[in-house]
Amino acid sequence: QVQLQGSGPGLVKPSETLSLTCTVSSGSVSSDTYYWSWVRQPPGKGLEWIGYISYSGGSNYNPSLMSRVTISVDTSKNQLSLRLSSVTAADTALYYCARNHCIGGSCPGAFDLWGQGTMVTVSS
Amino acid sequence: SYELIQPPSVSVSPGQTANITCSGRKLREKYACWYQQKPGQSPVLVIYQDNKRPSGIPERFSGSKSGSTAILTISGTQAMDEADYYCQAWDRSTAVFGTGTKVTVL
Numbered sequence: 001q002v003q004l005q006g007s008g009p010g011l012v013k014p015s016e017t018l019s020l021t022c023t024v025s026s027g028s029v030s031s032d033t034y035y036w037s038w039v040r041q042p043p044g045k046g047l048e049w050i051g052y053i054s055y056s057g058g059s060n061y062n063p064s065l066m067s068r069v070t071i072s073v074d075t076s077k078n079q080l081s082l083r084l085s086s087v088t089a090a091d092t093a094l095y096y097c098a099r100n101h102c103i104g105g106s107c108p109g110a111f112d113l114w115g116q117g118t119m120v121t122v123s124s
Numbered sequence: 125s126y127e128l129i130q131p132p133s134v135s136v137s138p139g140q141t142a143n144i145t146c147s148g149r150k151l152r153e154k155y156a157c158w159y160q161q162k163p164g165q166s167p168v169l170v171i172y173q174d175n176k177r178p179s180g181i182p183e184r185f186s187g188s189k190s191g192s193t194a195i196l197t198i199s200g201t202q203a204m205d206e207a208d209y210y211c212q213a214w215d216r217s218t219a220v221f222g223t224g225t226k227v228t229v230l
Contacts, residue, residue: 039221046210046222046224047159047167047210047212047221047224048221049218049220062218062219063125063218096166096167101172103172106155106173108214108217109172110155110157110172110173110212111157111167111169111219112169112172112178114167114168115166116166117166
């Protein structure tokens with residue numbers, strides 16, 4: 001059964017870069033059936049999509065975060081990564097990695113599998 | 125920017141039907157998905173492509189669409205269905221989540 005395991009620092013200083021990793025187990029990040037996304041949720045608030053990367057390496061980001069976000073994939077480690085630069089307190093959130101299932105060729109598709117979430121606090 | 129609007133809360137008695145709406149411009153032309161999130165847990169997909177149920181999701185969860193409003197229906201609501209529910213759609217390759225609805229089973 002495929003599982004997503006996020007990891008990374010729980011505390012980041014303002015103006016620095018947030019870096020998280022998501023390891024995909026019992027599955028491949030290179031599968032042409034899936035895209036891979038990051039989604040965040042500030043404490044007590046709703047879900048916000050950050051961006052995705054496709055099986056071919058193409059990516060797309062939330063316009064509100066585009067200037068600060070990079071999502072990448074390391075196929076040798078079966079991992080996806082998130083980098084968010086110049087963070088502020090507003091970036092404090094639970095960060096989820098999630099899988100998008102391309103069904104019937106419709107990509108990116110629904111978020112059909114989620115990691116457990118990594119809480120990141122931005123504070124000096 | 126694209127928005128999906130949901131009612132903040134819905135209350136339902138055990139065994140009754142809960143309907144959660146999600147409204148968005150031109151939503152009739154997009155697929156809608158629905159996610160259930162219980163406190164302290166990751167979201168779970170309960171409906172995709174408007175009305176399809178993933179394996180393992182109980183039959184009491186169903187999805188439909190009326191014009192530009194997507195609807196999640198929970199029939200015979202159980203106490204375990206108390207959770208936050210989010211709709212989601214793609215707008216020009218950008219994922220948008222709804223504002224979220226807290227379902228309370230009284």
